Amino acid sequence: MIEWINLCRRQYNYRLAQRFQWWEATRTPVNSCPLNVAVIPVERIYQDIPEFRIQVRDGRKLGEDGLPATKKGDKHPNIVGGYIRWQTVQLGDLKNTKKIFPEYKKIHSQVLQDVINRVETAFSNFINPDKNGNRAGRPKFK
Numbered sequence: 001m002i003e004w005i006n007l008c009r010r011q012y013n014y015r016l017a018q019r020f021q022w023w024e025a026t027r028t029p030v031n032s033c034p035l036n037v038a039v040i041p042v043e044r045i046y047q048d049i050p051e052f053r054i055q056v057r058d059g060r061k062l063g064e065d066g067l068p069a070t071k072k073g074d075k076h077p078n079i080v081g082g083y084i085r086w087q088t089v090q091l092g093d094l095k096n097t098k099k100i101f102p103e104y105k106k107i108h109s110q111v112l113q114d115v116i117n118r119v120e121t122a123f124s125n126f127i128n129p130d131k132n133g134n135r136a137g138r139p140k141f142k
Helices: 001-024 085-091 096-100 103-106 109-126
Strands: 053-055 076-077
Touching: 001 085, 001 103, 001 109, 053 085, 085 096, 085 109, 096 103, 096 109
Parallel strands: none
Antiparallel strands: 053 076
16 A cells, blocks of 8 residues: 555656646746746647547447447547646556556556546646635645
8 A cells, every 4th residue: 555655646746747847838927028938839848748639438428319429539639729638638648657667557547547636636726716716725746
C-alpha cells in the first residue's frame, strides 16, 4: 500500500505540474499588454498533445435508438477552442505511463484514473469560481 501511495503521489504531482506549465504559458493578465511578457509559440505548448483521440471501444451511454451513442473508431478533439481537454488527454496518457514506468502496472487502472480526476477537481476549483464567485486556492503538490 505504501508503494501505491507513493506512486499515486508522484503521478498527482506530475499531472498537476503539466497543468500549471500550460496555465502559466497561456494566461495573460487582462490589464497587461501581451507584448511585455514572454510569449511561447503555440506549437511548443501543444507539441506533446495529440490533436485527436480515437475511441477504442463502443461507448456505454445509449442513444435514443438503443445503440451506443459513440462508437469504436470515432475521432474526438483534444483541443477545443484553444483549450486542452486535460482530463481526457491525461487519462489517455496512462497507457504510456505504464509502458515507460513498469512499477505503475501493479496499480489498478481505476486508482490511477481517480488520481487524474482529483487533479481535475483541484485545478477546476482553482480556475473556475463557484456560484458565490469564490475560487479555491492554488492546488498544492503532495
